[in-house]
Amino acid sequence: MSTRLFVLVVSLLVGVLAVTLTAGYLVWTRGDQGTAALIGGPFELVDQDGRTTTPETLKGKWSLIYFGYTYCPDVCPTTLSVMTQALDQLGPLAEKVTPVFVTVDPERDTVAQLKAYQDHFHPSFVMLTGSPDRVRDAARAYRVYHRKVESESATDYLMDHSSITFLMGPDGVYVTHFGHDATAESMAATLRQKLGG
Numbered sequence: 001m002s003t004r005l006f007v008l009v010v011s012l013l014v015g016v017l018a019v020t021l022t023a024g025y026l027v028w029t030r031g032d033q034g035t036a037a038l039i040g041g042p043f044e045l046v047d048q049d050g051r052t053t054t055p056e057t058l059k060g061k062w063s064l065i066y067f068g069y070t071y072c073p074d075v076c077p078t079t080l081s082v083m084t085q086a087l088d089q090l091g092p093l094a095e096k097v098t099p100v101f102v103t104v105d106p107e108r109d110t111v112a113q114l115k116a117y118q119d120h121f122h123p124s125f126v127m128l129t130g131s132p133d134r135v136r137d138a139a140r141a142y143r144v145y146h147r148k149v150e151s152e153s154a155t156d157y158l159m160d161h162s163s164i165t166f167l168m169g170p171d172g173v174y175v176t177h178f179g180h181d182a183t184a185e186s187m188a189a190t191l192r193q194k195l196g197g
């Protein structure tokens with residue numbers, strides 16, 4: 001390859017790389033707005049008292065939505081405790097927020113199982129389950145990854161799942177989210193800011 005051709009090819013590659021990086025950066029920085037359109041959508045599940053619950057049911061209040069499963073040994077109970085403590089720290093403002101737990105393990109998380117689990121966390125928690133199809137559709141609407149980890153036992157298995165808490169506005173539209181490392185303090189601070197209290 002001649003030197004001139006080599007320089008031309010390198011210049012082209014640098015150009016393509018620059019365009020790709022710029023596009024990637026724009027997508028990344030605009031992520032919050034872009035995500036808003038992607039997170040959330042219709043679902044129809046039942047709560048711990050057997051009542052049908054849809055996004056319409058949740059409208060009028062802010063929702064803190066987390067997907068997990070009651071047999072989870074660590075991340076789920078920790079996250080639900082963080083949500084509980086964050087709401088406790090909000091005081092009266094907490095009345096504007098509905099904490100929602102959606103199971104990704106409907107086989108074991110029956111209405112009765114959720115009812116018992118709800119006792120451990122904030123009393124305003126709405127805990128949702130449904131048929132495997134309905135649960136899969138709900139998880140898909142929130143872009144939540146979940147997968148059963150194969151085990152020798154049919155009842156004693158783990159679920160692999162993403163661990164993100166979504167804040168949806170009173171209109172049901174995505175506002176922001178919290179990672180699995182969010183503390184009660186940071187969650188309460190963000191909620192206070194978003195709720196305008």
Ligand code: NI
Nearest residue numbers: 068072075076
């Ligand atoms: Ni979990």
